[in-house]
Amino acid sequence: MVARFYRRLNYVLASVCVAVVAMTQPASAEVTYSVLSYDDLDGWEVDDHAAALTVFQNTCMDMDDPDWTALCAYATQQPDAKAFFELFFRPVQIDDGQDALFTGYFEPELDGNRTRTSRYRYPVYAMPPEARRIRPWLTRRDILGTDVMRGRGLEIAWVDDPVELFFLQIQGSGRIRLPSGEFIRVGYSGANGHLYRSIGQELVRRKVYAAHQVSAQVIKNWVRRNPVDGRELLYHNPSYVFFREVSEVPAHKGPLGAMNRSITTMRSVAVDPAFVSLGSPVWIEKDGKNPLRRLMIAQDTGSAIKGAQRADVFFGTGDKAGRAAGRLRDPGRLIVLMPIQRAYALLPEDAS
Template sequence: MTRTLLAAFAIICGIWGTGTLAEDETSYSILGFEDLEDWAADDHAAALSVFRETCGDMRDPDWVALCRLAADTRDARQFFELFFRPVLIREPETAALFTGYFEPELDGSPVETETFRYPLYRMPTEAQENQPWLTRREILESGVMKDRGLEIAWVDDPVEKFFLQVQGSGRIRFPDGRVIRVGYGGANGHLYRSIGQELVRRGVYEPHQVSALVIANWVRRNPEDGMDLLMHNDSYVFFREVSEVPADRGPLGAMNRSITPERTIAVDPAFVPLGAPVWIEKEGEVPMHRLMVAQDTGSAIKGAQRADIFFGTGDTAGREAGRIKDGGRMVVLMPIQRAYALLPVQSQ
């Protein structure tokens, strides 16, 4: 970093102030790094490495400048503290919620067989051109997808297929040992509806009892009602094959770059810029205070204080992700000028 750049940002730092702005019922507060619990104890170099993975795809001039600086910096903690300010973004009466996601591995086949009967589809042209398109039930029961060559692979379990669509990406292992990777290829445009919440509404479970494993087991124990439950979610996800991504790399996120276990989160881009560093303070049985990078999105991830933590690939990652349903808070690290632009004039 040049002395001129450091001096320029030091001048900007001199306009330090705090405050909140209520606009469309959303408030913004600038915090100090000393307000972030366990900030000094984190591995800032690991977070910086993940930030570098996707910052080159950010087009706003503020982010472009910081990405260039990130390429040459040697002190990761100093980089974040010099050029960013922590911004707490809140919506009234909306508590923070952290969940987890992972990249599943499913058994499948490149052709339909008696065992492998449930197809993973590419997105048809009419779904791209007409949003919203058909509902999940209409897609699966109308026959609109048949005999069009849109199948990427077939899997053996409709429940696993449903959760693969929720996760958005995964690996499919064929009988001959070959493995392909699939990623998010689009959706039918309908809002995501939680089948866990529907089970609670029906009185089957209490909210604290619901998890992906609990839902999957209930659907399998109740095949007819279970299939009907899956249809409650009108949203339907299509896939694309992304087998060019190396096996030792994470799946592609919303920025079309590999994501990193326990350093990537999915966010609502209406509040958090994709590519931005985000400090999380997750509560629960296993607290997590860590600098993450917002590199992904999800149809169920809505709100300023909503985040999905990526835990990796396979069953172990799935078990870890499935246990997460915790409160806390998340704080977005914004370029200094952009952070202060969020505040009302009287607070600056």
């Protein structure tokens, strides 16, 4: 009875799905869809599906399409997790002609203070109103090299390391440890509208490092060893991220993702929402030195995460997580678990 209900519901919504997908694809992309079976997923049988179902429940209530709403309602009844995914979803591989790439991200922890001192002198800024109205607004150089932000009360906190602050902006959220031992948690509020430019790629272009040598820690060390040239290197990226305080999120939970819910270490992944609906389960087959086969939930986005086979795995909070995330740059494939009739609606008529 339950299965028939969902099949009927998904059949009605299948045509809606096709229209939505068509509107969100880049016009120039050659996009193909392959519906797979669960036997095609390497490692599916041995994953912890219950852990993935718990993470799915964290954000499924925010997915307002009727088919997702129905699936979420059933998920809250605590079904057998593996059977739930196998019954109501089909694995779909989406290809846009680009090679798959998995990277990692984390929630940084910085040392800071509520007020400026001789040690804590680098501001974490809230977003000024005009930056929301004018697109693009000032560049990173303009924001940090002039008095445009001073005297306006936009400082959320002050930190002791401009390099860590730069990487906090790349990650989009983080925690600031106060001298009292308390934390301020900050999340993404907006950006100045300029495109992100990779300073790692710039170091490779300058022949400072080969591509395989570049990591977040290597970049940090180089900037610190070369303070003048390092400051100019940071200016190479004109994008500037502003924050808001989200300290209402408990310290034991993860930072807020793009769905405004806490994300989960090694179960949440950032994707390109042009291809993958936020909240969708995704099967990760990451190759490389430490292969990973795991069901995750697409709960975040990122300015550098573009493409059907592009994903950023959340590694958690702190330096250890940061080191692990910074080493990840591996191939593989990403499989989206779609509601069953959505999946079949994407196939050409002669293949369905």
